[in-house]
Amino acid sequence: MRHILIVGIGAGNPDHMTMQAVNALNQAAVLFVPKKGESKAQLADIRRDIIGRYVTDEKIRVVEFDVPVRETRDRSYDRSVDDWHAAIAEIYESLIETHVGETEKAAFLVWGDPMLYDSTIRIVERVKGGGRVSFDFSVIPGITSLQALTAAHRIPLNLVGKPVEITTGRRLAESVPEKGRTTVIMLDGEQAFLKVEDPEARIYWGAYLGTEQEIVISGRLHDVRDEIARTRAEAGAQHGWIMDIYLMRSGADFDE
Numbered sequence: 001m002r003h004i005l006i007v008g009i010g011a012g013n014p015d016h017m018t019m020q021a022v023n024a025l026n027q028a029a030v031l032f033v034p035k036k037g038e039s040k041a042q043l044a045d046i047r048r049d050i051i052g053r054y055v056t057d058e059k060i061r062v063v064e065f066d067v068p069v070r071e072t073r074d075r076s077y078d079r080s081v082d083d084w085h086a087a088i089a090e091i092y093e094s095l096i097e098t099h100v101g102e103t104e105k106a107a108f109l110v111w112g113d114p115m116l117y118d119s120t121i122r123i124v125e126r127v128k129g130g131g132r133v134s135f136d137f138s139v140i141p142g143i144t145s146l147q148a149l150t151a152a153h154r155i156p157l158n159l160v161g162k163p164v165e166i167t168t169g170r171r172l173a174e175s176v177p178e179k180g181r182t183t184v185i186m187l188d189g190e191q192a193f194l195k196v197e198d199p200e201a202r203i204y205w206g207a208y209l210g211t212e213q214e215i216v217i218s219g220r221l222h223d224v225r226d227e228i229a230r231t232r233a234e235a236g237a238q239h240g241w242i243m244d245i246y247l248m249r250s251g252a253d254f255d256e
């Protein structure tokens, strides 16, 4: 039976690759590399760099494919994501059918770790459930952008014995951290941190983590938020794309 490996490749630094991920890529007959348009060409380059460095067998085939852009017009957010997943599922199905022999393994290279704000696992499940192409699959973990963020700032993720929430910029308003709690924000196109009023909150922000352009800023939110907004806008304009993640909390270890 065909076997699909969903491989976490880390969040931007080729050194994030684990031995398990390297071994998985080298077991595959085909590597599927997503491309997300010109503005994010650097991300495809990082994936190519990883293959160049770690894949030793020249017979392993590399197939690049374009990821469609999510349509948002005239539909709810959930509908928009579901339609998008359906479109990607069709592409995956065709990739597997066309490029993977009946007993071969193939790998999808997934940014960071496949469990964190990534839909490769659920889309592969969808294709498998569709039943038109039969295969089994496994997931290989990777270093996430969240780990890259906490390492860059040299901080633990949680305060001692306290909870953590991970959310998106769109939903930050529902999860502004109460004292002692930590909130991590990903996929924030709207700089949601600018709307947080807590005077005690601290922010740990990072962009392009693991890459040569890495930028990190931390401090009291009200002291550094304008600097982050300015830096973010300038870097985005300079590079043509930006990926950033941040952690906010108020309080300290052992506060009750």
Ligand SMILES: C[S@@+](CC[C@H](N)C(=O)[O-])C[C@H]1O[C@@H](n2cnc3c(N)ncnc32)[C@H](O)[C@@H]1O
Binding pocket: 011, 012, 111, 112, 113, 114, 115, 116, 117, 118, 143, 144, 145, 146, 148, 185, 186, 187, 188, 206, 207, 208, 209, 210, 211, 243, 244, 245
């Ligand atoms: C679709 S999610 C993918 C997350 C990925 N699966 C992970 O494990 O980190 C993309 C979001 O992850 C964050 N991200 C991923 N890589 C990053 C990096 N190198 N630097 C900063 N943020 C990053 C950003 O919040 C970005 O909007």
